[in-house]
Amino acid sequence: MPEKYHIKTQPVPPRMPRIGKYGIVDWREDCACCHNCVKKACVYDRYRQEADYIRSLSEVNALFFDCMGCLSCVQDCTKGILKMAVNPEYEKLGNSYWTADIIKTTWLQAETAKIPVSGAGYRGPFSGQGFDSMWTDMSEIVRPTRDGIHGREYISTSVDIGRKLSYLDFQAGATAKNPHPLVSIPMPLILDMTSDVHTLPQLDEIIIQTAVNTDIIAIIEWRNKPVDEKKLEHIAFYLGPDSPALPNELLKKTRLVEIADSPRVADRIKDIKAIHPKIVIAIRVDLAAGGIERAIELAQLKEVEVIHVSADLNGNEIGAAKPRFIKDMLRQIHTALIEKGCRDEITIMAGGGIALPEHVAKAIICGADVVTINLPVMIALECHLCSSCRPGMTCPAKLEKIDFQYGVGRMTNLVAAWHDQLIEVMGAMGMREVRRLRGDVGRAMFFENLEKETFGKLFGTRKSN
Amino acid sequence: MANYSEQEKAIREILPENTVKTLVPQEKVTRDVKFTPPRYRNEIARYIVHRNGKCKLCGKCAQLCKYNVHTLKPGYKYFGEPNNHLCIGTSCEKSGHYCIANCPNGALELKESSMYKTMGDYRWPADLILATWKMAETGDVPDSAYGYNYQCGNSGGGFDKLRFKFPDKPPVKLSEDEIDTSILLNKRDDGRPKIKIDIPWYGGGMSFGSVSNATQLSKARAAVAWNTFTCTGEGGYMERMRPYDEHVITQVATGLFGVREETIQRVPIVEFKYAQGAKPGLGGHLLGDKNTVAVAKMREAVLGISLFSPFPFHSVYSIEDHMKHIDWIKHVNRRALISTKVSTPTDVDMVAVGSYSAGTHIVHIDGGYGGTGAAPDIAKKNIAMPIEYAIGRVHNFLTDEGARDKVTLIASGGIRSAHDIAKAIALGADGVVVGTAELVALGCIRCSRCESGRGCPRGIATTDPELCKKLNIDWGTQRIINLYSAWRKEIVRILQQFGMRSVKELRGRSDLLMHLDYSNDVGVKK
Numbered sequence: 007m008p009e010k011y012h013i014k015t016q017p018v019p020p021r022m023p024r025i026g027k028y029g030i031v032d033w034r035e036d037c038a039c040c041h042n043c044v045k046k047a048c049v050y051d052r053y054r055q056e057a058d059y060i061r062s063l064s065e066v067n068a069l070f071f072d073c074m075g076c077l078s079c080v081q082d083c084t085k086g087i088l089k090m091a092v093n094p095e096y097e098k099l100g101n102s103y104w105t106a107d108i109i110k111t112t113w114l115q116a117e118t119a120k121i122p123v124s125g126a127g128y129r130g131p132f133s134g135q136g137f138d139s140m141w142t143d144m145s146e147i148v149r150p151t152r153d154g155i156h157g158r159e160y161i162s163t164s165v166d167i168g169r170k171l172s173y174l175d176f177q178a179g180a181t182a183k184n185p186h187p188l189v190s191i192p193m194p195l196i197l198d199m200t201s202d203v204h205t206l207p208q209l210d211e212i213i214i215q216t217a218v219n220t221d222i223i224a225i226i227e228w229r230n231k232p233v234d235e236k237k238l239e240h241i242a243f244y245l246g247p248d249s250p251a252l253p254n255e256l257l258k259k260t261r262l263v264e265i266a267d268s269p270r271v272a273d274r275i276k277d278i279k280a281i282h283p284k285i286v287i288a289i290r291v292d293l294a295a296g297g298i299e300r301a302i303e304l305a306q307l308k309e310v311e312v313i314h315v316s317a318d319l320n321g322n323e324i325g326a327a328k329p330r331f332i333k334d335m336l337r338q339i340h341t342a343l344i345e346k347g348c349r350d351e352i353t354i355m356a357g358g359g360i361a362l363p364e365h366v367a368k369a370i371i372c373g374a375d376v377v378t379i380n381l382p383v384m385i386a387l388e389c390h391l392c393s394s395c396r397p398g399m400t401c402p403a404k405l406e407k408i409d410f411q412y413g414v415g416r417m418t419n420l421v422a423a424w425h426d427q428l429i430e431v432m433g434a435m436g437m438r439e440v441r442r443l444r445g446d447v448g449r450a451m452f453f454e455n456l457e458k459e460t461f462g463k464l465f466g467t468r469k470s471n
Numbered sequence: 472m473a474n475y476s477e478q479e480k481a482i483r484e485i486l487p488e489n490t491v492k493t494l495v496p497q498e499k500v501t502r503d504v505k506f507t508p509p510r511y512r513n514e515i516a517r518y519i520v521h522r523n524g525k526c527k528l529c530g531k532c533a534q535l536c537k538y539n540v541h542t543l544k545p546g547y548k549y550f551g552e553p554n555n556h557l558c559i560g561t562s563c564e565k566s567g568h569y570c571i572a573n574c575p576n577g578a579l580e581l582k583e584s585s586m587y588k589t590m591g592d593y594r595w596p597a598d599l600i601l602a603t604w605k606m607a608e609t610g611d612v613p614d615s616a617y618g619y620n621y622q623c624g625n626s627g628g629g630f631d632k633l634r635f636k637f638p639d640k641p642p643v644k645l646s647e648d649e650i651d652t653s654i655l656l657n658k659r660d661d662g663r664p665k666i667k668i669d670i671p672w673y674g675g676g677m678s679f680g681s682v683s684n685a686t687q688l689s690k691a692r693a694a695v696a697w698n699t700f701t702c703t704g705e706g707g708y709m710e711r712m713r714p715y716d717e718h719v720i721t722q723v724a725t726g727l728f729g730v731r732e733e734t735i736q737r738v739p740i741v742e743f744k745y746a747q748g749a750k751p752g753l754g755g756h757l758l759g760d761k762n763t764v765a766v767a768k769m770r771e772a773v774l775g776i777s778l779f780s781p782f783p784f785h786s787v788y789s790i791e792d793h794m795k796h797i798d799w800i801k802h803v804n805r806r807a808l809i810s811t812k813v814s815t816p817t818d819v820d821m822v823a824v825g826s827y828s829a830g831t832h833i834v835h836i837d838g839g840y841g842g843t844g845a846a847p848d849i850a851k852k853n854i855a856m857p858i859e860y861a862i863g864r865v866h867n868f869l870t871d872e873g874a875r876d877k878v879t880l881i882a883s884g885g886i887r888s889a890h891d892i893a894k895a896i897a898l899g900a901d902g903v904v905v906g907t908a909e910l911v912a913l914g915c916i917r918c919s920r921c922e923s924g925r926g927c928p929r930g931i932a933t934t935d936p937e938l939c940k941k942l943n944i945d946w947g948t949q950r951i952i953n954l955y956s957a958w959r960k961e962i963v964r965i966l967q968q969f970g971m972r973s974v975k976e977l978r979g980r981s982d983l984l985m986h987l988d989y990s991n992d993v994g995v996k997k
Binding site: 028048049050074075076077078080081082083084085086089090091092111121122123124125126127128129130131132133138141142143144145362363364367368427430431433434435436448451456459460461462463464465466467468469 | 511512513514515552584585586588589592593594595626627628629631632746748749750751752753756758782783814816817839840841842843844845846847848849850851852853854855856857859860863864884885907915916917918919920921922923925927928929932938981982984985986988989990991992993
């Protein structure tokens, strides 16, 4: 039996004081000294843990640790002097897209590598923008596991990156066409370049080592820096318009390279292929004005193997007044390529706005073969997304001081947790291969469709959106 | 504890068809509303009244307040802490009995509680939690002075955007006694009992393990009082539930925990759980910490390990297989009705019709926003459709297939209030299953920690012996009875406004609904 894909993980505790959502505060000095303090009776033992934890800190700046928010102590206190409040530090985390809840769950996964599990039902809005306006399907009695009987361990998440033949042609018992080179990775995830503001020492090395640990690939901008050749299998150098030339001996040892889009991109591909015919080349296309059309145009060139479409950090069309979201842009590209008859020949990598593991599955359903992420792995390092990453500003997470092992451990844990959650969603859908999930919108339900089919018939025209 | 199983075992052999109707004496519980105050020393409230040191103990506040916020216990010199949860807050300002303004010494202050802001979520806002507590306390909807929105949540879609289009005045004036809220659970003419429940809902499956036995028993006793049902969930059938057998649904789920022929024979309804709305397609999950000695014994499992009910039933890969399942139960218990609980995939309508054709009496669809004792967060939000979409699809498809009046359609997964129940029925369900709301009546604040460590610190969703003591069965029973009473009264009021004599008339009347985000002009001549 072939070895199963498994990411080795171990807990990596945070470096910084934990920022919990809730905290208990004493708001009146009116303690009855009843010696029956409900704090001691906290069923989660949080008060004791918090006291020990705060004592262990080098500076006391963690007033809110990790209250579970059950309110038991508040309600049992003899004098009613305890009150619960939302931690203001928690509310400052992130922004409207990368919410505090997303940051908190990412931290938790980076620490433990576990799937977040909780009691009670869903607590959020009925639906929302972007990926929150779709639901994945599940299989029920009449088709419990459409790909046959299997357990989670038999679900494959591996994908092939490159140009594929649309059909095989045999002559004299052999294939008439040679298949194109392909790069296989065991999970449809690639670690993308981090934004310019995240220029930390060792960051590239940490991301590369995470790619090695998780057997995936990291896209790293080529800056003429020394690189460990043993790890080249897990590196895809990005060659931008201003990048220095990548030495041929390095190029020949890599499997995948990414180049910037340009009018003479086909010639560039030919030049690279002349040096290393078995390399797979991805073209990065920003989803700015005309980005969708450009991606569709490129996909029809016979030289093009992989297109990496990239929206902004929040998944929006770059620079547009009324931006479209990555999910909708992907569906448009995917559908257009099907109509052009070339979808199965091209690999689409998509990035921007991928904040949670469900976004990976949803982006794939919308048409991506592979998903790329960058911000989640930075958040794994305890980044607050406070936008203070400028000279002269102090980073609250002290990212400039991260240790190599810590960084690799946290990022590896996050990727492992995401992989496990992708398996969960695929298991629910009865899918055995992630490759079969690509573009399969039949495995999803979209808000606008459900509303139209259900409430549209009953109540007429939807006013908003 | 009486060993009921042994008694039945001795008698079973002489009964026809090897089938046992429960022989355990069944307890009766009255459905009278009794005032049942909350159980904590400091109740959470929307407003906090603070008495400062200027108080001269004149007692004017206590004389003025008709909500009993201020009380001086007999024999005490000083007032106790104000009963904040009874205070109606700023809406009292214009009433003339506003203690804050009328205190001659300016000793009272009012402010909004910080905890009110920390409580609740989009689906269960703080208002709805506090209102549900109030209903469990009094047996009726909260006084309008409290200003609680007890009808819906704040999720921005589904039930929360649907409203009834009430006529200006009822077409017929009906008294409460003239209105029937019962529904029939067996619509097949198959010789099995025509079970009728007095209210259009019953209690959802919560396993022993996910919740305490006090919770299960409180639910069961309330079900007896209201002539409806509760469900064991998949975790075994406690002997202590036996006096309520006639109001219990036992569940057969993929893990088959605690399922024996003998337990199947105890009850009038057996439910197949194919999936659960909160985690569709993922099976059941009891974390190791909650697998205590009692749970492990009940489930015949190893102490302390996480228990999974795998998805799916590995003996069911088609409707024909499903039919074999149903036939098996029907053979084991000749008087039982069969309920089939499924989740809401895109083809939920096909699943429902298939299940009907396999012989089920009740199709129970559980939407994606349903409750759970533990589920991966990724599952709660993202898999399967909300119940609001599924009800109409299934109702219409069953109607088109000519099967609608031969099967009972039950909806669940995010039913939180009487208005949700009525809306679900108007969309096409016969009745609903509720779960979380019952737990809220027992004092749940939806902190989502049911799965953590020893479980719920309120003694609701735990099997920890120490924590279980926090919930008293009589208190819990009455709280749920009161909640049911409040809901029934509200449903009666809805039916009164439409001039309907039975809740059955409301089924499928989506024309009586409107959606706040739509033009609502379907069928309107322009």
